[in-house]
Amino acid sequence: MASQELARKLQSRLAATQEGEPRPEPEQSPVRPKQQEPEAACGDSSSELSAKLTRRLDINEGSTAPRPTRVFNPYTEFKEFSRKQIKDMEAMFKRYDTGKDGFIDLMELKLMMEKLGAPQTHLGLKNMIKEVDEDFDGKLSFREFLLIFRRAAAGELQEESGLMTLARLSEINVSTEGVMGAKDFFEAKVQALSVGSKFEAEIREEKEERKRQEVEKKQRQAAFKQLQSTFCS
Numbered sequence: 192m193a194s195q196e197l198a199r200k201l202q203s204r205l206a207a208t209q210e211g212e213p214r215p216e217p218e219q220s221p222v223r224p225k226q227q228e229p230e231a232a233c234g235d236s237s238s239e240l241s242a243k244l245t246r247r248l249d250i251n252e253g254s255t256a257p258r259p260t261r262v263f264n265p266y267t268e269f270k271e272f273s274r275k276q277i278k279d280m281e282a283m284f285k286r287y288d289t290g291k292d293g294f295i296d297l298m299e300l301k302l303m304m305e306k307l308g309a310p311q312t313h314l315g316l317k318n319m320i321k322e323v324d325e326d327f328d329g330k331l332s333f334r335e336f337l338l339i340f341r342r343a344a345a346g347e348l349q350e351e352s353g354l355m356t357l358a359r360l361s362e363i364n365v366s367t368e369g370v371m372g373a374k375d376f377f378e379a380k381v382q383a384l385s386v387g388s389k390f391e392a393e394i395r396e397e398k399e400e401r402k403r404q405e406v407e408k409k410q411r412q413a414a415f416k417q418l419q420s421t422f423c424s
Contacts (some may be wrong), residue, residue, distance in 0.1 A: 274393045279363050295331040307360040319353040
């Protein structure tokens with residue numbers, strides 16, 4: 192009995208000693224400071240590029256339809272002018288488009304006005320382009336070039352302006368053509384109705400002219416063959 196009581200006392204003392212000792216805390220991994228995310232170098236441009244890439248991906252996957260490309264047809268958009276007038280304007284445009292890029296820039300416009308005998312200052316040339324520059328690219332497309340003659344025919348240009356001088360000296364008469372210069376509404380309506388038939392008549396005339404040229408060509412070839420056979424026999 193005494194030995195059992197002694198054993199219990201030793202166990203209780205041992206337990207009390209273990210409870211008094213501090214328990215080791217578990218090791219914690221060092222906390223790394225949070226790194227700040229680098230700012231975008233090109234904020235707006237990077238987001239714009241991301242939007243473009245996202246749209247391109249959507250188009251390729253078929254979830255987004257591509258934007259329709261506008262096809263410019265001068266004969267349907269500028270119905271107030273005849274086909275001959277538009278071709279004359281196109282020939283003039285191409286003559287001064289020395290860079291052959293489909294545009295007339297400031298230096299090419301400067302050359303044009305000098306050739307027409309009405310040189311302009313640098314500021315005057317910039318103002319001429321600015322007046323019809325719908326896409327703000329600082330140069331004239333063929334459509335914007337046609338706008339000069341449309342506004343001249345409609346009386347929308349100042350008499351002493353550079354654009355009015357260009358239209359007047361270009362030797363392309365637009366003062367009596369189309370509905371834009373009509374003074375009376377009913378007169379304008381009648382002219383508008385006649386535009387379609389006039390356009391079709393011009394196309395028929397061009398086709399007939401090509402047919403006549405083909406017939407004359409065949410006649411010349413036949414005459415040449417007949418002459419050749421005469422000399423060979």
